[in-house]
Amino acid sequence: QDKEKFKVYLSLSYSGNAWQSEAANIVKALAATPPYNETVELIEVISGTDPQAQISAYESMIDAGADGIVSFPISSTALNRTIKRGCDEGVLFFMYDATVTESCAYNVSYISSGFGENSAQALVNELGGKGKIFLSRGVPGNSVDKRHTDGAMHIFNQYPEIEVVAEYYSYWDDRTTQQETAKALAAHPDVDGIWAQAGEYGAVQALLDAGDRLVPMTGENSAGFRLALADPDMQAKGLRGVSAGSPPAQAGYAFKLMMEILTGQREQEAMNIEYPLPWVPADTVKICEGDIYEDGCNVFPSSRVPSSFVSEVLSQELLPEVNIESALNGTPVEGATIQPLPAEIIEAANEPGINCTRCEAPADLYKLTKVEPTVQ
């Protein structure tokens, strides 16, 4: 191509939380890392939580002659027609974390990696197969939330002695989780365990507010939760569990894949690409000393990051170019250059309505990949 710079848009449905901004920062840091700093013009567009606004933003990007769009899509279906039009005009669409069902877009997501069922099984194992639990869900009427919860319920339903006593929506937000958990605790102070989506650190705080008793729980990747899992005080109060869930690193992976295709380093038809599920049980939490995840460390100390910081933002294998400062500020690492991605990519399973339309889900949709049942 004789064009000097690729025009790439980063389209966010800005919800103003740590997860979204880390994902965006990683992409920005990569785009500022040589050689992309010479070859890519990255423009960030925040369109809000309204699908209509994102449709409008995509339209504008296509009209402005975009080469590629890296995006967190607000809806899995509403954007399809606009995406199709973009594809017809030769725009590459890379979705991260959330997905679209339009087949001409690339979806890079952990959704198919079994967060719900694996974390549910881990909780059941911790509880010995019985007890009263809370489900701290995400956003009502959201398909990702539904997929996770369906997976979890698939497991919980196999254990008649597991009783879901409260189910509430936390909007993937610490503060809301804390408030909703506090409400649920008012009705059920004797809860035995909590299965939580993002915002899990709020549940820990609500338990601490209500008394000094913690319970086994599973949640996503906030630094607060991971540090709590490793904290002997917290363990003494009864905290055990697993940290797993949606990694912001997906955005970086999606961006690098797109750039490899744009620059011709890779030939790849549009497909659903699975990002591996991060999985950190309490006993493997290790605090990092440096700027990157090395020597098996997987969380930064509270002096460096706020408790809401989503830990799964770096990856030595996929994103060796960036460090914690990149995630926090969007700045490139001095002296780093873009490294090629591993040649192999994992194809994601079909998730009807999530990453494909009118398709069949595999028979073993909810198969366990990270834990084995230890109780019957």
Place this chain on the structure above:
Amino acid sequence: MQDKTEAAGVKLQAELHAQGQAELHAQGLSKSYGATVALEHADIGLRAGEVHALLGENGAGKSTLVRILSGVTTPDAGQMLLDGQAYAPRSIMEARKRQVATAFQELSLVPNLSVAHNLVLPNFVRSRFGLVSKAGVLEKGQQILARHGLERIDPAMEVSRLPLSERQRIEIVRAIANAGRVLILDEPTASLTETDWLFDQLEQAKARGVAILYISHRLAEVRQICTAATVLRNGRSIRSVSLDDTTDADIFEMMVGHRIERKRQRREGVVAGQTPRLQVGGLSGHGLDDVSFEIRPGEVLGIAALEGQGQQALFRSLAGLLPLPAGAVKIDGKPASYRGPRQALRFASGVSFLPEERKTEGILSGLSAATNIVLPFLPRIATLGLTSWKGELKSASAPAREVEMDERYLTFNIENLSGGNQQKALMGRTLATGARTLLLFDPTRGVDVGTKESIYAAIRRFADAGGSVLFYSSELPEIVQLADRCVVLYGGRVFDTFTGDQIDEQRLVAAMIGHSETRAA
């Protein structure tokens, strides 16, 4: 109970038959609002071709009776007959179908519609397609206006742009146009200075055989047009009388329950020689043209004028509400530099304003009468920045006494008080601010005789104590009775000034319409 009312109904019908020509007859009407009894067993009978007055103090229940007759309110008890047939309108349109129409005290014109639209509401002229035809509406409006001598009003003009008096006229015209049998006018002259036009219209309606119910607080006017009257007091109909055989004093007695002695309020000698309290020099703009005068301590200066001669601009500018482009005002010899009524209250010895429209600029509905009175000097009665309900009541009771307002009313929400008591409260507030100059714009508009006397007395006492009063009134007798000096405004200018005994109605009227030959020598 049922039997009794039925029997009464039959009796009533028979009675009416005997009288032969009765048009509308109501008996035993009662209505209460929560704890307030507005009307209690009131009776009234109207005859075709007769103007019947309904008299009573403020809050006697006149408007409530009107609302019942015109279908706005349904009575708790009582019955009505129209032309010998049962009449129980449940809406204003039902009343209108029976050809009963009303001009309301609080005017019922929609401000953002044109005069013509208001006149034909709610049934517009339709075009062929069933849509409202604007031209048709305008034409019909024009016709109605022409028929009633108001050709000068543009039917396309938005009502909100008309002065209050014109609105009042349109309200009346609409009622007349819809009143085939019964016409009800609730204080139609409240904002009209002259009555000739109205009485013309009433004569015509009378000639058509319409029965008219006429409410007014001005007895002279009532005597001029009405032949019979019903007096209401505290919701009860005291008596129906023929006006020819009844003296004013009798009527007042029926209205208030005791005799009223009219004292001559005007003092002969005015305190002279002191520095003027208020000096107005060369005020111009907003309809005013080089207006100058002064008021001394202890003096009551009346302003006499027809509608729209600039009196409003004069009062509003002195109150600090309307900056004028030219002219100087001095208070206690100090050039007035205040902006807004709040600063005016505090400037020198203070200027306090009683506004023209009670509803929109006077009362604070929703708050108690006591709060309404103490509002201007609230900080003075607060301890540690906090006021107490008891303290407010206590501080309001002196002003209330000053205007002879029953202290019982202080706890009422002011919007539930009758117009007269509202006005007393506002007058009490104006006095209680402590300002030494009062600007009273039509302080007795729409209030009954008893209240008027209380207000006059309060004004007089204030002046005797060295206060200065500037007041405008739409009623000449009031100026004659109260003013030490009187300035006549005409076309925005000071047309003439009268002092002491020169002030009589004939001279004032002549000056008000610009007759220069009667100029005081």
Place this chain on the structure above:
Amino acid sequence: MTVAGDQQDKQMSLSQTGDQRKSSRVSRETISAISVAVLCVILLLGARFVSPSLGSWSQVETVLVLGSFLIVLSFGQGLVILTGGLDLSLPAVVTLGGILATNWVGATDPGAWYLLIVVLLICAGVGLVSAIGIVWLRVPPFIMTLAMSIIVSSALLGYTRGTPRGGAPEVALALMKSKMLGMPTPILFVIAFIIIAALFQSRSVPGRYLYAIGTNADAARIAGVPVVLMQILPYVISATCAGLVGIMLVGYSNGATLRMGDDYLLPSIAAVVIGGSSILGGRGTFLGTVGGALLLTTLGTIISAIGLQIGLRTIIEGAVVLIALLLLRDELFQKLGSLWR
């Protein structure tokens, strides 16, 4: 009517000159404040049927702590509504308070309590700007505060570059996390707040002025009320309260997000209106608003304990609000009042 009857009438009326009508002794607002409180208690007690642990003191504690945010916020909203306006900028200002408390105070010097006062002043400044637009530029309150909301949110996005940092300042933590006299401090705090706020609204001079302006600004001006100042005041107080709620939220959950205020807008209006205030201004009491806020929070705790899908729960929540509104109608009180008599 006979002559004899006339005579009798006359005598009777002469002897009883004045009318005997009374004003209702208890004001409408007081009645609705009491009824909201009663409704609240009924809900709490009725909650036992949903879960046996509900209706306990610990639930009351939870309601009070969670309700404290709404109570403080709806005080400001209530003042604005009292003068006939509406403050849509609350969510953004809550976020502003929270973000400044963490990103700035929390990140630089968590112990510097005095910086929180600066935070509150900045929030008050936002209110002042809204008020200036409303009073001098005559922008309708709805639009002005909506626009301010968009502007502040956008500024915060730019300021944080999307990532809120830092932890809660120590004062905020102490306020929301500690216990005093065996009770969570936030409960004591909110009780003190309620007393002061209620006194301010119903008994202080500015409070009385606000009622006057709400019923009729023109008349209030003529009566000598400092109208301009009093029109500005509610927006400033409202924004300050919103900033305070931001700080409280930060203390409660030890962190801020860019949308932390969003869930509070409609509840803050609902609490005021359910509490018996008129959206047109001039009527209402703060105690009623507190009742409304507690009612909504109680409802929230109970609803989340009901084992139904979210849609049905939402329907129940809306229905309860509607029923509360229908029960709290004026007309009903008038009927009750006339029965009383």
Place this chain on the structure above:
Amino acid sequence: MSQSSTQAASSQTGGVGNDRHFASTLKRFVQGGSLILLTYLVLYAIYGVLEPRALESYAIAALMNNTAPLALAAAGLTFVILSRGFDLSLAGVISICNVTLAVWPMEGPGGALASVLLCLAIGGFVGAINGILVAWFQLQSIAATLATMIICQGVALVILDAPGGYVAEWIVYEMTDRLWGVIPVSGLVVLAVLGVWMILRRTGFGTAIYAVGADEQAAALSGVRVQHVRFGAYVCAGLLYGLAGFMLSAQTATGIPTSGAPLLLLSFAAVALGGTSLAGGSGGLFASVIGAATLTLLQKVLFSAGISSFYTGMFQGVVLILAVVFSVTMSRIGAKQ
């Protein structure tokens, strides 16, 4: 005496006649939507310069499609605001219509007709409930419609608990298409609504809405059936929300249980931007529609002007304030004359 006073009065009306004429022209200019239309055209010209492709028929159609749901919602809201009320239920109605169309798609033109009728029925029903609560039960409109909005959101979540479903293809393609490759269908729908409004405006009901909004008591005493008019305003509003839900579904092609929520505050902003007074009694549907279009266009203009999206909100807010200040000032000048 009577003679001269009539003369004085007539000369008074005559003397200020010209000023009044100018003032009322100015007022009509602001409230009738000409001002906002002018703003829109200027903005469009800027957009056209910044982004030449914006003038292609595809881009115009896309913009229209994007505008239609907000424009219709704002138009509906205008009915209620004209009658001096608030209506928050629009978020709920739009959500219900959207999920209904996604869960029970009906193919073909017949299906589309049935769908549109279904949406109108849903909107009309909710509007009727609002109308009854406000007109007859005398609830404060903002509170009553808040409750109905919450209930409607719940109903939408019951019908569809997560985004999904497919809106009938006929609706998705035809309603967002261009006739003869030029005229956007969505624009025609909005035009049709404006046409109906022009007719309605000229009925007794149309005038009565303005009367009730300006002075309810006076209207009642003039014989206007205030409760019926209020009820009618809420029903009309509901119908338009239903239509907005239909057009939104055509655009997003899928069901989202919370799809109405983002339109709530924007609709109010659109109405106010159009110069309709929230105090009731003045303004109109046309201005609100253009107000909505301006809001949508503004985003496009800011995008093509290359404003960092961190700060687009600031521009939007400032533009909103400036637009309203401008129209308020114009009205004030009009009133002063």
